[in-house]
Amino acid sequence: MIDEAVLDGIYEAALMPEAWPRALDAVAALGGAAGTILFVTDQSQISRWTASACFVSVMEAWVGGGWGARSQRVPRMIGLRHPGFVTEHDLYRDDELDADPSYTDFLRPRGMGWGAGAFVPLPSGGAAVFSVERRLEAGPMSRGEVARLDAIRPHLARSALMAARMGLERARTAMAILDRLSLPAALLHADGRVLLANAQLDEATAYVVARAHGRIGLPSSRAQALFQSAVAASRGSEAARSIPLAAREGHGPAILHLLPLRRSAQDLFAGGALLMVLTRLTNAPLPEISLLEGLFDLTPSEAKLAAALCAGSTIDGTAAELGLSRETLRTQLKRVFAKTGTGRQAELVNLLGGLKRPY
Template structure:
């Protein structure tokens, strides 16, 4: 490989930091440089591993993740146990395992890698400033065996650029979230960015104005004083990447009065943007409805238009049978809509829902 090849790979790595969609191409070119079948990039935070890969090994890594093999990744566990993540160099199976006998007996290789024609790697671990653990691995054919010294050294020369590229990508993702949180502050909304495990990553000044609603526990874990709301928040974080679950959560004070609603806004990434550690932005809004405004109820609690109309009629004292008659729906349809509203507002009983809606309509600030 020439100096020009090295320079082109260096440039491509920095381009991928700015354009995440370039990572599969970059990993493919880097794998060729490292005499491997393909490349994989993992970013591991306190909740999950996000990854991307070159096309040549993408299906294998999808099976790796879907089959739960990530939890049995002895390369990672051995590397962490031996402190290899603190060593700024590329590693091979000779580093992760004590001898070839241990490698051949390893369940990850015996049952997953070897049957798919791979099993030898040249990879590196690095701790990024935003807290993610980076794992970059070039997967070699089983028939190719261990990477030789020249290949490892070739990749070691590129490593500072690869880690720096990942650090830039991580920082850019973090700054995008910071900009959103700061913008909300200028609009008068209290907001914070948290990880999937609930660790508070950053917040704005307006959050101090609602400090009677929240605190932090060990490890800067975000805690809501309203226990029901707290449980809903962490249930939402548990499936933040999907479409189900509560997204707007009523926050009750000591008297049971709802004066704020917490909106959980997922931080969306492109398919290859794996470095943003934030899972959600939390936004606090005052829970004020005027004359039971159904449109505002819809916004506050992610209600469908039909659910918002039912909630509005409930707040005006209508029973389910009356609502069914007025709307021309069956009683079962209205009951199902009421059940959906209760799920979204965190109410365990219909009487609690009616009281909540009444309090929202009467709230004064």
């Protein structure tokens, strides 16, 4: 007989992600374990996770140290395709277990190394993995304990899928709102692949084109390089990135913004890690300093320099006006070039000369 309180906690977590740690504690208790970790993975990396409170620091060290890529645990579990929980002895021979560095160098030194896991394929791609972790001194999990976990596995799967579908619906609603605001937008996976896109973006082919396997194509190699760099940098930063797109084929310049989704903005199962929004630009006499800061992530001093150059000033003239050395402004200008994707003052002035409030 399954404890109704355990099931209530599992289904509550589908609606309230903050309830997962408490639900995972209850799952661990069924297997005589210390705690449970729930994470989403494509087998190459863990994109999102939550855990019992006692395992938060362990999981931070696991993810931060890249241990998932060194372990055969998840690939073997998914490859086995068993519709229930499996233990180490289902996945490894004894000699293989002793040769896996994730056990010998990470789990065992922390007093862990036994447990059971199950996975649930997600509609957004990848899989949700429930990993029930047991202390080394407690020994391997018995078949009776695995059977108790198997009894709640259908409920864990339903809860994960409910949460995933609700997350996708929330994402679709957000895309539709941006569509009505005439803002081309897409929700991206952590590796830059498109999860959802609105109709406005589908029509913005002068700036963004779809490539195979959900990849994004931009109109220049420089813009493409900035995009890949921004996607990679977003995994360790909460800062937004902006990528300038030059005018082409009768279309004006535009800015492509990448905003990392963090905390409550990032659903555990929906799969979105980045919000991409395209803003088109039209002619105006001079760009506002606050606009430059917002569009290109410029510091106030970098924005002042960029605006001054756009107004026709020189490096020497701006240095005198701002009371700074020529060398300081040259250093700032290099940073402005890097952030705007330009390489010369003429390119910078040409780009900034087409800015006003985006629509």
